[in-house]
Amino acid sequence: MSDRDGYDDYDDERRSDKRYSRKNEKRGRANYIEKYLVILLMIFCAVGGFLVKSWIVKQHEPKITSTSLGEKLQAVSDLTSAKVDYSGILTITEGDIPFITEKGFTMRYSAEIRAGIDVSEVEIEVKDDEVNVTVPEADIQSVYVDPSSIIFYDRKMSLFNWNTNEDAIDAVKEAENDALAMINKIALKEEADKQIEEIYTAILKEAIGDRELNYTRSKKLNTTGD
Numbered sequence: 001m002s003d004r005d006g007y008d009d010y011d012d013e014r015r016s017d018k019r020y021s022r023k024n025e026k027r028g029r030a031n032y033i034e035k036y037l038v039i040l041l042m043i044f045c046a047v048g049g050f051l052v053k054s055w056i057v058k059q060h061e062p063k064i065t066s067t068s069l070g071e072k073l074q075a076v077s078d079l080t081s082a083k084v085d086y087s088g089i090l091t092i093t094e095g096d097i098p099f100i101t102e103k104g105f106t107m108r109y110s111a112e113i114r115a116g117i118d119v120s121e122v123e124i125e126v127k128d129d130e131v132n133v134t135v136p137e138a139d140i141q142s143v144y145v146d147p148s149s150i151i152f153y154d155r156k157m158s159l160f161n162w163n164t165n166e167d168a169i170d171a172v173k174e175a176e177n178d179a180l181a182m183i184n185k186i187a188l189k190e191e192a193d194k195q196i197e198e199i200y201t202a203i204l205k206e207a208i209g210d211r212e213l214n215y216t217r218s219k220k221l222n223t224t225g226d
Contacts, residue, residue, distance in 0.1 A: 064207065065126060081115060113183055
């Protein structure tokens, strides 16, 4: 065999190797693309599944509205008032209660004073990422004197018609006014404000999920009598 024939065989072998190398390169590239597409498809499926699951869960979640939140606050209205029990002694002078006495007497009574808010005055604004709640300052809501707790002392003259409704109403009214004047109304209102904020914050945070809660207490313009 001549040298030329040897060179031809060598060239043919090199060309064959190149063709084989190119085939392997193409096959490897195809395998890489195939693996990449499979991984990409798996990622898309995972993300899609998560989004679908989140959508389904969201559809089954109760819708948060200002009305629904207001109903939750209304349900605990009895827990949001602060009270103080007061026992007082009041001297009635001549003419203060004309239907009961002519010359006056002293009476002892027990009263319950409550401070709180009107839930209907609470303003609630629900947004996508936050809930704004504006609550009025607490005020005196009720003063109750138990008529059966009233005891009379130092009666200078027998009582007239104590068993009549008019006499009882007059005595209780005097006791209510006295109790309201004697207690620390500011401290009672502050205690109610604190209690309301604690209860409302706990209830609302549980109800609004990931939304931010902004709690504001509105000031009363008229503070006469505080």
